[in-house]
Amino acid sequence: MAGDSLGTLFKISNWGESHGKGIGVVIEGCPAGMALTEEDIQPFLDKRRPGQSSITTRRDEADTVEIMSGTVDGITTGTPISLFIRNKDQKSKDYSEMAKLYRPSHADYTYQKKYGIRDVAGGGRSSARVTAGHVAAGAVARKVLTEALGVDIFAYVKSVQDLQLETAPDAINAELIETNLVRCPDQDLAERMVKKIEAARKAGDSLGGVVECQLRDVPVGLGEPVFDKLEADLAKAMLSINASKGFEIGSGFAGTLMQGSTHNDVFFDDEGSVRTKTNYSGGVQGGISNGMPIVFRVAFKPTPTIIREQETVNVDGKDVVFHGRGRHDPCVLPRAVPIVEAMAALVLCDHFLRFKAYKNLFDL
Amino acid sequence: MAGDSLGTLFKISNWGESHGKGIGVVIEGCPAGMALTEEDIQPFLDKRRPGQSSITTRRDEADTVEIMSGTVDGITTGTPISLFIRNKDQKSKDYSEMAKLYRPSHADYTYQKKYGIRDVAGGGRSSARVTAGHVAAGAVARKVLTEALGVDIFAYVKSVQDLQLETAPDAINAELIETNLVRCPDQDLAERMVKKIEAARKAGDSLGGVVECQLRDVPVGLGEPVFDKLEADLAKAMLSINASKGFEIGSGFAGTLMQGSTHNDVFFDDEGSVRTKTNYSGGVQGGISNGMPIVFRVAFKPTPTIIREQETVNVDGKDVVFHGRGRHDPCVLPRAVPIVEAMAALVLCDHFLRFKAYKNLFDL
């Protein structure tokens, strides 16, 4: 199958390129009867858009979303919702040098070899600009989840290089996330992260880090084993984000250092509700949500665009040297936050509808 | 959609329970004309089956595979290949206690809440026994990849708790993997791992760890962005394996501690072939294989079955104490190795067919 669609009952199809006419996304399967206007979507795009601050790329895109179909008088009709974000900042930059070589750790080489052709301007389809569509669609998914289920979704920067947030997931104050440029819910740490990113920018270098995401008040029962486990679909969604290199849920890789006797999450009767004392499971057991907060992390590599002289090969396979120029995003982490949230919302909304399809059909 | 199928062009549907009649898998889309008998599949099942050694569960299953359809005179016909592994060791154990409570960090609670009913015996469908089907199907996928492409797939135990293999991926000697019970290609380390696992068994406790997997000689071009990136589909497949909690490719989480200037993989002309000097990308760029070895890791939690007294709740939501008994697998890592390989083969084979569908249609 073609790989530009995601989801089954709540399904998105993404299209568009970095320097083409724009980015679009078609949402199939949004339930009818929900109030929806551009104002429900725009704030999330504003969080993702470039040019927000001194620590993100200076490419300036207004990223204004337009609803092209699927609503009447501001209410969803159950038919496809087409969203369009027109590209504005298509500088007539000279891409002739870039057309002749493959930038290290970008997708230039693989796209050229796979398709026999590539859209050089801004990386074409391989650009992270396509995630504008993810964020727009994710805003719709989030609205479904919020209004129908009351689910709460929030992500934040957990680390920038070696600067790591030590706050436990259940102690995070989500209201602090947007109080600083880097979207880290610890003001002091955030300041140090900003300084580190600014230093990398000055050095023409780049940094990676980790985003942590929480989904709270998710009902018990979402996830379709044995393959479409909730964490499996989350992992796929996260690894499809540009520059991501890893995913872990609950205790993740660190959990491998524990023992079963301490890692097991003990169930207890919390005044009539079944809860677990710890949450190393990260809110899923056997691929199905267990009602505890879903907590996962995504690793993002240092962005490959750096303003340095680098060795590489040209399109004839010969060694060459090239020098990166212009705008660059020294650290994608702050802008990755709304993308991670959006992808999580898309996965969760799809699983919610799948859950709903089968639920309560036969009484037991 | 129902969640028991995986893949598009090379697709598997898994069925069966721990203590039911057996585990089965139906493979759709295996190309015609390949020699295939049970002997191509059985060795991989033998690597996964329980009761192999002192460090795995003592449940004794012969795990004999039977090809039920899809071949004639030992040659695939292009029609569905149905594989069946009959359950043998269905001890008439007393599950009446287990039926009344939810074991910590198992899927008892979530299955009960999701489906309103659960198969108590051995965990039913949530048991890792279903991975016997994955391994059987993976053997067929691997044969397609080996014969049609010459791909080489191998996994090994990278760590058991804090005992970690330090050998770099490109220095691994794959021939050492099967020389020890724990499937770690470092004999000394393997011995220490075995001791650690045996100690855990004696203590009635369990251990987790990390499996690393390599796919070598994969052609350039496999992977379908922007959602069905090769690493995204690998991540999904790995997170669908029982007890897995994390996935990372190439530099993964550790790569977030680097900088772009050192993390970028420099292309060079290797006597006519384009290769990279380092492989922090892990063999994929932009979601597409770049011809370098694909290297990824999967985190497995300490198995939740322990022979200890544990607190939990019963089916009425009341606090109770129960004591685990009987057979248990103190560390799933050795047996996870063939499962990781199988899932990797399934994903790769599916992407190979997808690649083939579009390739070389129009000359440029």
Added chain:
Amino acid sequence: MAGDSLGTLFKISNWGESHGKGIGVVIEGCPAGMALTEEDIQPFLDKRRPGQSSITTRRDEADTVEIMSGTVDGITTGTPISLFIRNKDQKSKDYSEMAKLYRPSHADYTYQKKYGIRDVAGGGRSSARVTAGHVAAGAVARKVLTEALGVDIFAYVKSVQDLQLETAPDAINAELIETNLVRCPDQDLAERMVKKIEAARKAGDSLGGVVECQLRDVPVGLGEPVFDKLEADLAKAMLSINASKGFEIGSGFAGTLMQGSTHNDVFFDDEGSVRTKTNYSGGVQGGISNGMPIVFRVAFKPTPTIIREQETVNVDGKDVVFHGRGRHDPCVLPRAVPIVEAMAALVLCDHFLRFKAYKNLFDL
């Protein structure tokens, strides 16, 4: 994608060959909590099985179904239901002549050319024997529809060659269907049909005809335009049945002879219910069920197996003459009835779950 699966939320995967070990079908997405044993399925297989009477093939198959997974204590668990029908009557017939040529209007030639190999015995995968799996799975779908919705499904022979039932769909007495060998709810006509079929058998020839099917008490709202319209998915399911050559719903081809002013189905207030005075629409409008009976017809060609001398080509493409021998089914119509019902149930059950996924989420 591989083509042996059908459905999305209620999904089946079919496997097996005419003379292999058996026919199987895996059902994913059957809701949990429904009582289900072999006794719910067997009666439908008995209606389809060969050797029932003088007017069907004398191949004798018991066609005993076995539930291999997905239930516990006779209740569905929401996990895959694997059904198996072992082949019994695998006569060690000599297929060496058949291996050397392509029978006219069979799939011998196309399978050979497509796959480069074919299973000669009994037509292998191209045999109508695979529909035993459809019928078994359809029985499960029908039970879901009956118990959860109260839908009534019945089909019958509308015509055998030029002998055509003139009774209007709403005047059919479904209780008469099983009173005769040919499954036509008109006793006199049925007798003439039987005689015609017996005459064809004696002449070594074969006959075609039309099956009509009705789905009554289907709720308003099933069907997912603009592509997965209910009639579109029914059409696909029916054209996938062996020997079918046409599908029409409501007025069908005959409706093209009418005018809009007489063809339009006028809505009226039927004591509080909205109904239509006529039902040329056949129970669907805009791809969605409208609450009226769904009525459609399927055309089946005269079976290609005849006991005659026929010209054809051999595997080298040279003209040859061959003589059909042995058992043959002079008219598939009576046995097509349960297959049409089963495919209709599968489509309807899938659409019911899809409908349920989206329904009543936001109040308007």
Added chain:
Amino acid sequence: MAGDSLGTLFKISNWGESHGKGIGVVIEGCPAGMALTEEDIQPFLDKRRPGQSSITTRRDEADTVEIMSGTVDGITTGTPISLFIRNKDQKSKDYSEMAKLYRPSHADYTYQKKYGIRDVAGGGRSSARVTAGHVAAGAVARKVLTEALGVDIFAYVKSVQDLQLETAPDAINAELIETNLVRCPDQDLAERMVKKIEAARKAGDSLGGVVECQLRDVPVGLGEPVFDKLEADLAKAMLSINASKGFEIGSGFAGTLMQGSTHNDVFFDDEGSVRTKTNYSGGVQGGISNGMPIVFRVAFKPTPTIIREQETVNVDGKDVVFHGRGRHDPCVLPRAVPIVEAMAALVLCDHFLRFKAYKNLFDL
């Protein structure tokens, strides 16, 4: 799953409404390297667009297509091709009466009941205007098929009510199709059809009919049994077209009047090629193309919009009378011709890529 997508490897997602901003279609999986501009698509839209002649609706839409993504310098890049057709003729008509009632044999009632809301203007999503997207996407599919395979696709009006073309499929002169307004390759008959349609228009009434379609020079081997048979997917595609009520391939319903001995298509050696003397199979056997022309027919009902007084119910379920007004299409047949061709091209292109995925992997 949501139902606005079709296809697997060559996949389209359709969006838009009759009186919204426009109609769009996203094509995933178009192979890279094919020349493609708006000029390849526009001629097909021109054939479908309203306002062409005295016998079609007078709604005047330029139906200008814009390629929004997926090409660079007029060459496909292998990434999604987004096509957009802006709505122009959105008359600010008064829909207040229509909002209060359900037009007979339209989708007003079913959409309202299914979604709880409907877009009244022009029928919203249920309008045949959505087929503009099908035709645009079909033009791209056709180009792939023409350039890569040399397939020839053409459809024509076979009948308008009782005026029926008697020419056998193999005797059709495709060059005559576009010589008359009604797209019937028989000039005299076409004139009579035009007169009949004009008479119906004057009477405020409407007519139905049959479109026949041929796919020539299709390679042997396309189609994926046992469910995704080529004719099954064609049937689904055709029954998804607005106003279609039936599909038949080869001999179809008329073939049920024949006997096996005359209906069987005898293979013969045609100077080294295997062909059949007759083509009652319609170019498919066992669900797979056999190299003979694929010939099928689609029945279209008389359009439900008529300029007459009609009884119906209002949104409260009460009997009312309403009078149709304004523009109407007295016979959709001429405009259905390019839609049928487009849907056929989409199905065939998808099956071609599926065929290609598996073909020639192992030599036999």
